[in-house]
Amino acid sequence: MTINVGVLGARGRMGATVVNAVEGASDLKLVAALDAGDDFAALADAQVVVDFTHPDAVMGNLEYLVEHDIHAVVGTTGFSDSRLADLRALLEPKPSLGVLIAPNFALGAVLAMRFAAQAAKFYASAEIIELHHNRKADAPSGTAAHTARMIAAARAEAGVAPGPDATTSELDGARGATVEEVRVHSVRLPGLVAHEEILFGGEGETLTIRHDSLDRTSFMPGVLLGVREVLKRPGLTVGLENVLDL
Numbered sequence: 101m102t103i104n105v106g107v108l109g110a111r112g113r114m115g116a117t118v119v120n121a122v123e124g125a126s127d128l129k130l131v132a133a134l135d136a137g138d139d140f141a142a143l144a145d146a147q148v149v150v151d152f153t154h155p156d157a158v159m160g161n162l163e164y165l166v167e168h169d170i171h172a173v174v175g176t177t178g179f180s181d182s183r184l185a186d187l188r189a190l191l192e193p194k195p196s197l198g199v200l201i202a203p204n205f206a207l208g209a210v211l212a213m214r215f216a217a218q219a220a221k222f223y224a225s226a227e228i229i230e231l232h233h234n235r236k237a238d239a240p241s242g243t244a245a246h247t248a249r250m251i252a253a254a255r256a257e258a259g260v261a262p263g264p265d266a267t268t269s270e271l272d273g274a275r276g277a278t279v280e281e282v283r284v285h286s287v288r289l290p291g292l293v294a295h296e297e298i299l300f301g302g303e304g305e306t307l308t309i310r311h312d313s314l315d316r317t318s319f320m321p322g323v324l325l326g327v328r329e330v331l332k333r334p335g336l337t338v339g340l341e342n343v344l345d346l
């Protein structure tokens with residue numbers, strides 16, 4: 101069976117890569133490639149829409165897709181707990197509709213997050229450094245925020261409190277942002293694509309888990325898997341780890 105796919109953000113860095121990937125997949129048919137300002141009526145034939153747009157635009161896009169009974173695969177970042185709650189409420193009257201949101205579609209990034217969650221119960225002290233290209237709109241990255249939440253959940257489950265930190269005096273921002281008691285440091289430089297280091301410190305040792313996306317094609321197997329899987333997964337799924345059954 102061929103799946104009709106639409107892409108939102110199609111002229112952007114990720115959207116353009118998704119358009120190429122969909123066009124290269126024999127079981128998928130690109131039926132619409134839209135960007136800011138385009139008429140969404142062109143999505144009428146789409147069964148699944150992939151959204152790589154902007155944190156400020158994505159909720160409005162999802163409202164349109166849910167209203168028009170179109171499944172969604174979302175890579176756009178900016179999903180707070182309250183946004184996820186709003187989305188669950190939006191989906192309630194549409195029980196057969198699927199929305200998959202993944203802060204990172206690269207297999208290695210998903211594995212790095214999972215390994216970090218495994219390590220978290222053994223190391224009370226953890227910090228994250230995420231490094232991206234300097235055209236990225238949001239900081240910290242969605243991946244880093246998701247990683248911090250996974251570390252916090254693993255700590256809570258294991259009854260591990262965050263490790264000691266003697267900092268009492270700091271220049272604003274010197275210790276990074278705090279996401280669920282995990283420090284997150286954001287680097288923006290031309291030349292970078294998407295990179296994350298999760299650092300753990302213990303008695304006389306450190307552990308560093310690092311993932312590098314060197315090209316945006318790294319996200320495509322995950323996006324295409326999401327397009328195929330979302331049709332079978334009604335409701336809201338957050339994180340590709342759930343689709344990969346990790």
Ligand SMILES: NC(=O)C1=CN([C@@H]2O[C@H](COP(=O)(O)OP(=O)(O)OC[C@H]3O[C@@H](n4cnc5c(N)ncnc54)[C@H](OP(=O)(O)O)[C@@H]3O)[C@@H](O)[C@H]2O)C=CC1
Nearest residue numbers: 109111112113114135136153157175176177202203204205
């Ligand atoms: N989950 C993952 O694996 C990944 C997620 N991302 C995330 O994806 C998002 C996009 O990243 P990237 O491709 O680098 O960004 P870009 O700025 O290159 O592309 C975004 C595109 O979306 C367009 N756009 C904005 N609003 C709308 C709208 N309402 N409808 C349709 N199109 C719209 C923009 O148009 P205009 O420029 O005219 O505003 C632009 O062409 C970011 O949130 C990023 O963090 C990125 C990589 C991987």
Ligand SMILES: O=C(O)C1=N[C@H](C(=O)O)C[C@H](O)C1
Nearest residue numbers: 177203204236241242243294
């Ligand atoms: O903007 C990007 O480029 C990326 N955004 C996502 C994020 O914020 O985590 C995923 C990946 O890191 C690339």
